[in-house]
Amino acid sequence: MITNWEDIRAEVLRRIRTRFWLPGAVIPTEEALAHEFGCARATVSRALRELAGAGVVERRRKSGTRVALHPVRKATLAIAVTRLEVEGRGQAYGYHLIEAVLAVAPVAVISKLGLSLGSEWLHLRCLHLADGVPYLAEDRWLNPSVLLDPSPDFAIISANEWLVSHVSYARGDIAFSAASATQGEAEMLDVPIGAALFIIERSTWGEAAPITWVRLAYAPGYRLHTAV
Amino acid sequence: MITNWEDIRAEVLRRIRTRFWLPGAVIPTEEALAHEFGCARATVSRALRELAGAGVVERRRKSGTRVALHPVRKATLAIAVTRLEVEGRGQAYGYHLIEAVLAVAPVAVISKLGLSLGSEWLHLRCLHLADGVPYLAEDRWLNPSVLLDPSPDFAIISANEWLVSHVSYARGDIAFSAASATQGEAEMLDVPIGAALFIIERSTWGEAAPITWVRLAYAPGYRLHTAV
DNA sequence: TATATTATTATGTCTGCACATAATATCATT
DNA sequence: AATGATATTATGTGCAGACATAATAATATA
Numbered sequence: 001m002i003t004n005w006e007d008i009r010a011e012v013l014r015r016i017r018t019r020f021w022l023p024g025a026v027i028p029t030e031e032a033l034a035h036e037f038g039c040a041r042a043t044v045s046r047a048l049r050e051l052a053g054a055g056v057v058e059r060r061r062k063s064g065t066r067v068a069l070h071p072v073r074k075a076t077l078a079i080a081v082t083r084l085e086v087e088g089r090g091q092a093y094g095y096h097l098i099e100a101v102l103a104v105a106p107v108a109v110i111s112k113l114g115l116s117l118g119s120e121w122l123h124l125r126c127l128h129l130a131d132g133v134p135y136l137a138e139d140r141w142l143n144p145s146v147l148l149d150p151s152p153d154f155a156i157i158s159a160n161e162w163l164v165s166h167v168s169y170a171r172g173d174i175a176f177s178a179a180s181a182t183q184g185e186a187e188m189l190d191v192p193i194g195a196a197l198f199i200i201e202r203s204t205w206g207e208a209a210p211i212t213w214v215r216l217a218y219a220p221g222y223r224l225h226t227a228v
Numbered sequence: 229m230i231t232n233w234e235d236i237r238a239e240v241l242r243r244i245r246t247r248f249w250l251p252g253a254v255i256p257t258e259e260a261l262a263h264e265f266g267c268a269r270a271t272v273s274r275a276l277r278e279l280a281g282a283g284v285v286e287r288r289r290k291s292g293t294r295v296a297l298h299p300v301r302k303a304t305l306a307i308a309v310t311r312l313e314v315e316g317r318g319q320a321y322g323y324h325l326i327e328a329v330l331a332v333a334p335v336a337v338i339s340k341l342g343l344s345l346g347s348e349w350l351h352l353r354c355l356h357l358a359d360g361v362p363y364l365a366e367d368r369w370l371n372p373s374v375l376l377d378p379s380p381d382f383a384i385i386s387a388n389e390w391l392v393s394h395v396s397y398a399r400g401d402i403a404f405s406a407a408s409a410t411q412g413e414a415e416m417l418d419v420p421i422g423a424a425l426f427i428i429e430r431s432t433w434g435e436a437a438p439i440t441w442v443r444l445a446y447a448p449g450y451r452l453h454t455a456v
Numbered sequence: 457t458a459t460a461t462t463a464t465t466a467t468g469t470c471t472g473c474a475c476a477t478a479a480t481a482t483c484a485t486t
Numbered sequence: 487a488a489t490g491a492t493a494t495t496a497t498g499t500g501c502a503g504a505c506a507t508a509a510t511a512a513t514a515t516a
Contacts, residue, residue, distance in 0.1 A: 003500070017396045018435070029466060040501045045467075055306075061467045062509040071392060073307040075402050078283075078300045164299055168245045174303050175453035178406035178426040178446075196424035198406040207246075218406075225403035231470070257496060268471045273497075289497045290479035 003039040008047035011037075016056060016067050024069045027057070075226045079174070079200075081161050086130045094129030097155040098188065102144065109141050112203055113210035120144070124159055127188050133219070137188040140214040146206070159212070163204075169211055172204040176224070185217045198222045231267040236275035239265075244284060244295050252297045255285070303454045307402070307428075309389050314358045322357030325383040326416070330372065337369050340431055341438035348372070352387055355416050361447070365416040368442040374434070387440070391432075397439055400432040404452070413445045426450045 002008050012033075015021050027033075030048065034041045048065055051057045055072045059065045086093040105113075105121045115121075121141045128136040140159055152162045177199045186193040198218040204211045230236050240261075243249050255261075258276065262269040276293055279285045283300045287293045314321040333341075333349045343349075349369045356364040368387055380390045405427045414421040426446040432439045 005499075017398060019396045023393050031466080041467095042502085043500065045469095046499090049468090059467065060509070061507065062465055062511095064466060069393070070309050070312055073400075073402070075305045075307055077303045077305065077404075079303055080300050081298045084298055165251050165297070168247045170245060172301075172456040173453065174301070174456055175451045176305075176404060176426070177451045178424040178448075180424040194422065194424075196406040196408040196422075198404070220406075223403050223405040225401065228400040228402055233469075259496080269497095270472085271470060274469090277498090287497065288479070289477065290481095290495055292496060 001038040003037070003043065005043050005046040005050075008033075008037055008039070008044055009050055012047060012051060013056060021067050023067050023071075026064050026066045029064055073228055075228065077224055077226055081164065082128050082136060082158065083161060086128070086135065089130075091130040092132065094132060095158055096127045096129070098125040098127060100124050100154055105141050109213050113141075113205075113213050115210060122147070124154055125184070125188075126154070126158060128158070134189045135219055136222075137185045137217040138214060139184075139217070140212060142212045143210055145209065146211055160214070163212065167211060168206060169204050170207045172202060175201045177201070179217070181217070189217065189219045191220060195220055198224075229266040231265070231271065233271050233274040233278075236261075236265055236267070236272055237278055240275060240279060241284065249295050251295050251299075254292050254294045257292055301456055303456065305452055305454055309392065310356050310364060310386065311389060314356070314363065317358075319358040320360065322360060323386055324355045324357070326353040326355060328352050328382055333369050337441050341369075341433070341441050343438060350375070352382055353412070353416075354382070354386060356386070362417045363447055364450075365413045365445040366442060367412075367445070368440060370440045371438055373437065374439055388442075391440065395439060396434060397432050398435045400430060403429045405429070407445070409445070417445065417447045419448060423448055426452075 002011060012027070015027075021027050028036070030041045030044045033044045037044065048057060048059065052059050052065075053074075055074045056068055057065050058068050080088070083093045083095070101123050102120050103123045104118055105115060105123075109115070109121075110117060110119075122144050124138070124140040124142060126138040126140070127134060128138065138158075138160075142159060146163075146167050148166065152166070154162070179197055179199045181189065181191055181193055181195040181197050183193055185191075185197065186195065189195075189197070191197075197220065200216040200218075201214070202216075203213050230239060240255070243255075249255050256264070258269045258272045261272045265272065276285060276287065280287050280293075283302045284296055285293050286296050308316070311321045311323070329351050330348050331351045332346055333343060333351075337343070337349075338345060338347075350372050352366070352368040352370060354366040354368070355362060356366065366386075366388075370387060374391075374395050376394065380394070382390070407425055407427045409417065409419055409421055409423040409425050411421055413419075413425065414423065417423075417425070419425075425448065428444040428446075429442070430444075431441050
């Protein structure tokens with residue numbers, strides 16, 4: 001008797017991983033499993049739904065549930081506000097605003113956010129520190145119209161942290177890549193020009209207009225990881 | 229009247245993103261929302277549970293549901309089998325086995341998988357191509373005891389693809405980082421030594437013993453991205 | 457034979473109810 | 487004032503039943 005959806009999920013996962021049910025094979029119906037485990041169909045359904053969300057099984061009406069043939073590993077990364085990420089490791093967080101100017105956004109940013117040409121945005125360059133050591137170089141373009149009156153002081157609070165608690169957004173996009181350190185990044189992070197850096201680029205849109213585009217260049221050694 | 233959990237999730241998300249409910253604020257109870265929307269409590273519960281899973285709200289018994297103060301963006305990356313990733317973009321997939329030898333695993337691998345010192349593992353080096361261009365250099369250490377009899381021919385099928393359909397695993401770990409191309413990687417990918425590469429490292433364990441450790445070095449230009 | 461039409465099936469969703477559980481508030485006791 | 491017992495509250499889980507929906511199979515029709 002298993003009447004707990006987490007235990008059922010574990011048992012089904014066990015049968016898949018031990019290859020009792022092979023990749024591509026159809027597993028018993030919800031009703032059959034509910035009967036076997038001595039629980040309600042809804043409970044089995046909950047367990048299988050979670051496994052489908054994790055990419056372990058694929059489900060289709062009428063045809064049933066089958067073990068995923070090519071398990072798309074869904075790695076879920078938790079991307080926190082930088083300050084909390086650093087403090088969460090027990091390190092002291094530091095933050096410096098390097099530059100904040102109104103300027104015409106470069107074409108790369110314009111095209112990614114779909115801006116009109118020649119529009120002036122706020123350009124921020126900042127450095128985040130962990131235990132006093134350069135941790136992350138931030139290069140951000142920010143739609144000035146989202147700034148409230150009075151405008152926040154980005155020398156004190158990081159744009160990221162201010163944005164998440166003051167500006168509503170509708171959708172966003174995150175990309176991960178690797179790049180060689182530019183001269184500016186090399187200076188900020190105190191590494192040689194050309195060093196391999198881990199890059200996160202984010203675009204964020206509000207309901208009507210784009211909000212911000214940011215490139216985060218992490219100091220060498222940075223790793224994002226997750227259990228599967 | 230909203231009696232559909234996805235619509236309820238959308239409506240709650242709208243209220244949060246339009247800052248009708250502010251970060252940190254407690255939102256109405258499931259029962260109150262169910263009454264407002266004219267649906268059952270379970271339906272609201274389902275919607276809020278999904279939002280909690282996405283990191284948008286935080287829920288605690290007795291205290292209720294509140295809008296996440298520091299929304300940990302949970303970026304879910306879909307990591308497919310390389311062949312399907314390439315073919316999914318409409319490119320021709322190519323695969324070459326460079327080397328396959330039994331050898332003593334280096335300390336870095338031993339420590340990551342918790343192997344006993346001096347054990348001989350199968351060392352594979354392979355190159356994956358997209359439209360004939362080097363795409364990914366793979367450096368893999370594989371526990372020879374997982375190989376069935378007859379042993380698969382890794383000159384024809386990639387280890388990744390063979391493993392997902394032939395070996396059961398219990399848990400794994402994925403890490404993303406950036407690194408400068410080693411001499412071997414530079415040769416395989418046809419890039420200068422020191423070029424910034426996107427790196428994925430994976431460790432996989434079976435129920436009892438470790439199965440494999442692999443380092444995937446992607447050619448410059450590779451990006452992983454996801455909508456939020 | 458090819459093409460609609462209809463039945464069947466397994467998952468997807470919603471409801472109303474019950475009880476479990478964790479966190480908090482309240483109150484009595486020392 | 488500090489401590490401990492008790493009540494209250496909101497979420498967490500489970501159940502049985504109903505109907506919706508998508509995909510497939512079976513059947514009838516041109």
